[in-house]
Amino acid sequence: MIDKINLDQLAIEVENEVQSRYRDIEKISFVNHQKVLTAFKKAKVSDFHLKGGSGYGYGDAGRKALEEIYAHVFGGERALVRGQIVSGTHAIALCLFGVLQPGDELLAVQGAPYDTLEEAIGIRGDAHGSLKNYGITYRQVDLLPNGQIDWQGIDKALNEKTKMVLIQRSRGYAWRQSLDIKGMEQLIKFIKKRQSGAVTFVDNCYGELVEDKEPCDVGADLIAGSLIKNPGGGVAPTGGYVVGQANLVEMAANRWTAPGIGDEVGPTLDHQRLLMQGIFLAPHVVAEALKGAIFTSRLFERLGFKVSPDYDEQRTDIIQAVALGDAGKLVQFCRGLQGASPVDAHVRPEPDGMPGYDDAVVMAAGTFVQGASIELSADGPLREPYAVYMQGGLSKEYVKLGVLAAAEEVLKTV
Numbered sequence: 001m002i003d004k005i006n007l008d009q010l011a012i013e014v015e016n017e018v019q020s021r022y023r024d025i026e027k028i029s030f031v032n033h034q035k036v037l038t039a040f041k042k043a044k045v046s047d048f049h050l051k052g053g054s055g056y057g058y059g060d061a062g063r064k065a066l067e068e069i070y071a072h073v074f075g076g077e078r079a080l081v082r083g084q085i086v087s088g089t090h091a092i093a094l095c096l097f098g099v100l101q102p103g104d105e106l107l108a109v110q111g112a113p114y115d116t117l118e119e120a121i122g123i124r125g126d127a128h129g130s131l132k133n134y135g136i137t138y139r140q141v142d143l144l145p146n147g148q149i150d151w152q153g154i155d156k157a158l159n160e161k162t163k164m165v166l167i168q169r170s171r172g173y174a175w176r177q178s179l180d181i182k183g184m185e186q187l188i189k190f191i192k193k194r195q196s197g198a199v200t201f202v203d204n205c206y207g208e209l210v211e212d213k214e215p216c217d218v219g220a221d222l223i224a225g226s227l228i229k230n231p232g233g234g235v236a237p238t239g240g241y242v243v244g245q246a247n248l249v250e251m252a253a254n255r256w257t258a259p260g261i262g263d264e265v266g267p268t269l270d271h272q273r274l275l276m277q278g279i280f281l282a283p284h285v286v287a288e289a290l291k292g293a294i295f296t297s298r299l300f301e302r303l304g305f306k307v308s309p310d311y312d313e314q315r316t317d318i319i320q321a322v323a324l325g326d327a328g329k330l331v332q333f334c335r336g337l338q339g340a341s342p343v344d345a346h347v348r349p350e351p352d353g354m355p356g357y358d359d360a361v362v363m364a365a366g367t368f369v370q371g372a373s374i375e376l377s378a379d380g381p382l383r384e385p386y387a388v389y390m391q392g393g394l395s396k397e398y399v400k401l402g403v404l405a406a407a408e409e410v411l412k413t414v
Ligand SMILES: *Cc1c(COP(=O)(O)O)cnc(C)c1O
Pocket: 086, 087, 088, 089, 090, 114, 116, 168, 170, 171, 172, 203, 205, 206, 226
């Protein structure tokens, strides 16, 4: 059994083993920081752009500059970046409902989409106002048993009704591989060749700035995500974004407010400076989170657990999964992590039911911004393989402290 002293020794060894991976991460972070800096210069950001507006928010120059920055960084023609987009799910729903019309079909090509989208699409429940309720059909091609993309299945599923193809970059909370930018490029080419009129839409949540390219750089028509994940840099207090082809972003904006108003309104209140600062810091904060994930991966592998991804695997999202093997260890991991948080360290996580999940879920998050998962957080459903999905961390030192506290609690259960 590994005791506290041995754990500290192991941490030193692991820290040495992962150094070359840290250098890889720093290279990407440097490229992305350059990209962000160029975007700020191009948008000619000045002090007055950092001040918020009120009321309707007509003609807000700071908001326009921020959207120019996002369009540049994410490789699209236009962007909608707003504090009033309340979450990633909201940003994604704007794209789905903005683009799709009755009679169209949505095709998901990597199995079930992220949990929170199921009711919006109408896969689960019977909500008034779901895509299904509007006469928009849904088709899904599952991943093959080995986790790979089912090219034949996608070929068969594409048809003249397919108006939009939903692609997910991150693994989400599933024990499977994420779709990296190279794989995404292949997939988008394949889809465009067979159904050139279909809009390729990427749920980019957790993937932003992990690689030196983004989905629109390799042909995606439209992407969306949350500002309390990667692109908010741990600074944005709320918000979401949509980037892509100008006409498609306009459709999402029409859905966001009302047709005819689109993106012309939207007061920036007192969050304007924070959204600017957030995207500026995001390449660095994402790199810190990635270093923390890499350290965690190697540490738990050395402790004898199955991890995904491995520490030396290339990454396209910030999620680290560790299969802890039993419910007790999963709960203890979350308690250890929570106990090392700057906020709510005294709170003791308990497994509980969650809407949309069959099994109880246990989670840890002691964050400054409520629910922000670019800050260190972890969750896991109480079912085989009792995996904890951990992400975020504003500094790699903090992730290390948190994860060592979690490991200590896990080892107590042995
Ligand atoms: C987080 C996430 C979402 C939803 O974002 P919320 O802000 O939680 O609504 C959608 N897709 C993926 C892959 C995510 O990670």
